[in-house]
């Protein structure tokens with residue numbers, strides 16, 4: 161092992177700043193884009209990014225949507241309140257709906273109930289999102305629209321973690337109201353439906369809003385114009401601290417940029433740290449960045465290393481879309497670090513790397529755990545995504561592996 165790699169691993173292992181950044185980001189709260197919590201995180205991250213010493217730059221853009229002011233879901237027959245949370249951009253509503261329970265809510269479930277769905281609220285289940293065979297909430301929401309549902313309810317599959325959140329659309333007129341329910345609320349509703357028809361009252365008072373998104377960049381030039389974009393998303397959900405998703409990723413990329421930025425000048429390729437926001441809103445921040453680049457600028461990005469939830473599991477996985485350049489980087493990092501980075505070949509669209517892939521730029525998402533629903537990521541988007549769920553060892557391990565992947569990509 162080269163001395164510089166040994167030093168790099170040792171420096172990250174002993175770094176006090178990694179944990180300090182993680183704690184400071186969690187202290188700002190859930191960081192829903194456009195809220196005071198996100199603004200507080202932005203100002204902390206701006207300070208941390210400027211302190212790295214590279215070329216600091218920002219990109220701003222405008223986002224419109226709906227913000228919920230007051231909300232609730234209750235059983236009409238009993239008047240009982242169900243533990244619920246409006247999905248991001250949930251439409252305004254104050255009405256009663258008959259509910260149909262579609263179980264998981266797969267395409268087959270929807271097709272089988274095709275005649276019974278129009279005008280009803282569909283109840284589906286949240287699933288462990290990081291496996292090859294899961295059906296994403298966005299797909300279920302689209303099926304609900306296609307089959308003519310009037311409202312969308314998604315039940316948490318994790319007991320004791322409250323309702324599940326997530327994106328509920330673009331906040332445009334005519335969209336259906338969409339709520340997350342807790343595991344217990346889902347059981348209560350599902351049991352009632354087993355005995356006969358059941359109705360729920362859905363209430364959401366929402367205000368249309370316009371927000372300014374701000375992406376943060378720090379560039380360290382290399383020997384050539386080519387560079388590696390190391391990214392993490394800033395924003396999160398309102399139910400907890402968005403600690404795993406993605407406080408852990410933010411602390412990781414800051415730490416890696418702190419260690420690798422000074423090495424860029426002697427590396428074949430430079431390093432660009434990118435902190436994107438409005439990720440939870442259909443990956444808007446990174447889409448704005450990629451859209452701002454011309455063809456020549458895109459071709460100078462050797463790859464995107466996107467860090468989203470690198471914790472919650474003792475081993476790291478790379479979502480590679482099967483790109484040979486990325487597979488080679490993971491192999492090198494595994495060999496050099498003596499710790500495996502497992503490649504997943506599926507083309508995934510669950511974080512900012514998807515916008516790079518869509519533009520023809522090789523990209524990888526690094527994540528802790530895949531295809532194993534015991535991973536901490538089973539609790540993302542719930543009240544359980546707090547700092548206490550993050551093992552310091554996982555955070556350090558994720559940062560070391562991210563550094564080795566990025567170092568290999570820089571050709572250092």
Ligand SMILES: [Zn+2]
Pocket residue numbers: 393405406468469511
């Ligand atoms: Zn995320």
